[in-house]
Amino acid sequence: MENTPKLFNKNLVLLILCQGIFLVNNITFVAINGLVGLSLSRVAWMATLPIMGYVVGGALSTSIVARAQRRFGRQKSFQLGLLVAIVSSLICAYAAYSKNFWLLVFGTFVAGYYSANGQLYRFAAAELTDVSLREKAISWVLAGGIIGAVVGPNLANYTKDSFDTPFLGAYLILTVAGFLGLLVMHFIEFPKISAAEKKAAGTGRTAWELLKQPVFLVAAVSSALGYGVMNLLMAATPLAMKVCGLPFSDAAFVLEWHVIGMFAPGFFTGSLIKKYGTGKIMWLGIFLNFVCILIALSGVDVMHFMLASFILGVGWNFLFTSATNLAMTAYRPEEKDRAQGVINFFVFTTMAVTSFSSGALVTTSGWDILNLGSLFPVVLMGVALLWLRHKDAQEKKRSVPN
Secondary structure: OOOOOOOOOHHHHHHHHHHHHHHHHHHHHHHHHHHHHHHHOOOHHHOOHHHHHHHHHHHHHHHHHHHHHHHHHHHHHHHHHHHHHHHHHHHHHHHHHHOOHHHHHHHHHHHHHHHHHHOOHHHHHOOOOOHHHHHHHHHHHHHOOHHHHHHHHHHHHHHOOOOOOOOHHHHHHHHHHHHHHHHHHHOOOOOOOOHHHHHHOOOOOOHHHHHOOHHHHHHHHHHHHHHHHHHHHHHHHHHHHHHOOOOHHHHHHHHHHHHHHHHHHHHOHHHHHHHHOHHHHHHHHHHHHHHHHHHHHHOOOHHHHHHHHHHHHHHHHHHHHHHHHHHOOOOOHHHHHHHHHHHHHHHHHHHHHHHHHHHHHHHHOOHHHHHHHOHHHHHHHHHHHHHHHHHHHHHHHHHOOO
8 A cells, every 4th residue: 555645744844944934034125115205316216126126136046046047956956045034234234324225226136036946845845745746835935935924024014113223124134034943944955956957957948949838838928927017006005095195014914914915825725736827817817806905096005005905915825826836847856947947037027017018007006006007918818828728619629630
């Protein structure tokens, strides 16, 4: 009688904790960088440039991270990312203290390397358990972000006045989180790479050849646009609430529920994908994006912001987890670093555009226009899924013998 494979082991649990630490950094940056940027910038539309610097840094780091993964392996590459997180938090702390807007942008740009690095945790999760449990492993590691959901916004709220310089304490605490991540990562044992695997790494199809596959292209586009819509609305929410006269404590409350929506479904998204299929869960994510926008357009009370943000987070989780699982069916083991780098490049490039657009739109055109504009990428994701269904149907027809 064969033993039933187990999902959880020491390594996967520790990686879930690392994901939580990564999201503490990520969510705290989103919560405070727009507000710190607003206080330091000369004009309001530049407020989200520090957030844009974060994602541009991530976009430009994807190929560097991929090469580091091939050369040093998962553990050392992830540890390097955590060291960058510590340095970048200290740069941002000094920028806030010295009231230097462009140094803040530089610090968040450097932090983008850690962001690009942490985005690979979900792919590494699939390597730490049995292949039959891949969907659940990815889902549970993403669920580790619930730590960031609870800690990040509250950390920002409780430490914003710890020093005379607003939010200086939050940046300093993030350096402590980086050291904690280094400690946890030290005890994770990733699968050993054989000599043959090392030799094969980086071979296989080119990025362009991978993108010519409908499955891989739709997975990459859905990952990018799903993240883009989420980032467009999330980055603008603290600014929109400030414009509406709501205090930062309310913004922290809304952001907390948004990130709970992003990561709490991770406890069961993998099971939903296994039961109903990747495509249906992606459609559900698209539907929830529409619901979020409708709620956001219906009012600007705290509860409107909270419900819209929470549903936005759940929609993102369904889309991103499903798209990650879909992508992993479209490349071979020796292509993983290149394929994952391509997907993350799509994600970070889209996030860079939406980070800048969110600040510019919400401060010049308003919250309603921002939400209406976000309908376009949501519709585009639906069109991409319909196109993939059409391509699949054509392929099935060709495979049927006459």
